[in-house]
Amino acid sequence: MSAGVIRPAASEDVPTLADMIARHVTSGDVLPRSAESIRATLGDWAVGQDDDGRVVACGSLWSYSPLLAEVRSLVVEPGLRSAGWGGRVLQALVVEAQRRGIATLFTLTRAVTFFERQGFTITDKSVFPEKIFKDCQACPLIDDCDEIALWMDITGGGLAEELKRQRLATALALRRAQRRAADAVNPLNAKEIER
């Protein structure tokens, strides 16, 4: 079981955080974050520090709007996993997001069971066009992405439900419009699908 503490990140953590993230970029579990980017967003980070004072876990929030933020850069040192560090860092981020009045948190991840156990539910990636625009367009795996989108209502109020309803409706409308545009370019597509 993890003891230690979960605390906000401090400027002296930046090199450690940059190193932890860099070691997990090659496996594709997290996106690159430069030391400058970490320093510039330090207030959005939480870290797990063990009883010996070592930073062994981290995670951050990335706000897209006053209502929507992403959980990203969530990493626990490999030898210390399954001891609760990841869940505790995520909980600290949830509490911080609640404090900021954010209604919905989301993530794109392969660690689906972990997020489900923390109360997130699976949704469609297309619900987050701003994420796709900002990060996915530049990703070499965009056409072969194995990450799953999950989200969680953290306010418990109707705001997140309304946000979710609107986003699902917009994503559906966008997909229909894209299909109509494709059919207009090649009407045979539509006929093939109808058959």
Ligand SMILES: CC(C)(COP(=O)(O)OP(=O)(O)OC[C@H]1O[C@@H](n2cnc3c(N)ncnc32)[C@H](O)[C@@H]1OP(=O)(O)O)[C@@H](O)C(=O)NCCC(=O)NCCS
């Ligand atoms: C995902 C991660 C942060 C979880 O940290 P952790 O400290 O092991 O999490 P906890 O101890 O709080 O919870 C462990 C439980 O979460 C689930 N879990 C943990 N890692 C998982 C993964 N990669 N895939 C699916 N479920 C996972 C399991 O149910 C696990 O329970 P178990 O140990 O009984 O099997 C950690 O595995 C990690 O750093 N992974 C690499 C980076 C990554 O994928 N980050 C998520 C991207 S945002």
